Amino acid sequence: MGHPRLREVAERVEACRGRGTLPVVVFDIDSTLYDTGPRNLRILEEFAEACRRSRPEIDALVERVRGTEIGWNVMDALRRAGCADPELLDDLGRFWGRRFFTDTFVVFDEPVPGAPSFVRDCHERGAFVYYLTGRHVGGMEVGTVQALVRDGFPWGIGRTLLHLKPDFETPDAAFKDEALRDIRSLGGEVVATFENEPGNANLFSRAFPGALGFLLETTHAPNPPPLAPGILRTPDLILPASVPSPVGRGSATPS
Numbered sequence: 463m464g465h466p467r468l469r470e471v472a473e474r475v476e477a478c479r480g481r482g483t484l485p486v487v488v489f490d491i492d493s494t495l496y497d498t499g500p501r502n503l504r505i506l507e508e509f510a511e512a513c514r515r516s517r518p519e520i521d522a523l524v525e526r527v528r529g530t531e532i533g534w535n536v537m538d539a540l541r542r543a544g545c546a547d548p549e550l551l552d553d554l555g556r557f558w559g560r561r562f563f564t565d566t567f568v569v570f571d572e573p574v575p576g577a578p579s580f581v582r583d584c585h586e587r588g589a590f591v592y593y594l595t596g597r598h599v600g601g602m603e604v605g606t607v608q609a610l611v612r613d614g615f616p617w618g619i620g621r622t623l624l625h626l627k628p629d630f631e632t633p634d635a636a637f638k639d640e641a642l643r644d645i646r647s648l649g650g651e652v653v654a655t656f657e658n659e660p661g662n663a664n665l666f667s668r669a670f671p672g673a674l675g676f677l678l679e680t681t682h683a684p685n686p687p688p689l690a691p692g693i694l695r696t697p698d699l700i701l702p703a704s705v706p707s708p709v710g711r712g713s714a715t716p717s
């Protein structure tokens with residue numbers, strides 16, 4: 463169940479519309495709207511397929527990884543499953559690096575619980591949905607759009623934008639910094655931002671101090687900075703049910 467203040471996003475979108483201003487909601491994609499675990503697992507399974515003859519121990523390791531949280535990268539997951547062979551881990555790292563950032567594999571990601579309906583609801587109430595992702599043009603845009611459409615996220619209609627990195631090499635943090643200018647160029651009001659990296663969540667919080675800043679508690683890069691005060695942690699994007707009034711005290715003033 464998501465953070466209780468997720469409900470406030472819809473209210474702020476509508477209030478903003480009421481003032482005649484364009485409400486903007488910014489969503490990161492990896493580990494914010496999508497769980498990258500299935501993509502990592504799929505790559506690991508193909509790796510096992512490719513090296514099974516020379517590495518008969520790989521199947522037992524993959525089986526151990528399967529039931530766990532994969533986390534930030536699949537090499538660490540394999541290590542945690544008991545693999546202490548640096549050569550095998552290096553081979554997997556190279557195999558993973560050639561596949562993870564591709565259209566072919568990105569479609570294996572699965573939406574974070576509640577994400578499609580949450581984003582749809584924001585859009586239907588009038589928000590501009592700004593997908594801001596470290597995925598890059600020239601390798602990931604086709605798979606990203608296929609997945610967004612397949613999973614029912616608003617896309618390809620008014621008030622939606624997918625902002626990707628111009629190329630693979632651009633560092634994520636520098637890219638997101640520059641992207642702030644593009645978000646401001648819409649001339650609207652950023653009412654909420656969603657991120658899984660504490661560093662990026664802090665960046666949004668500084669750039670848009672009036673917005674609700676959410677941090678998805680999924681996974682993030684190692685050694686994150688401390689989270690800035692006021693950022694709201696949520697495990698997913700499932701709207702919490704509104705609290706029913708106690709029977710017979712429907713109009714009681716909250717204490």
Ligand SMILES: [Mg+2]
Binds near residue numbers: 490493659
């Ligand atoms: Mg992310």
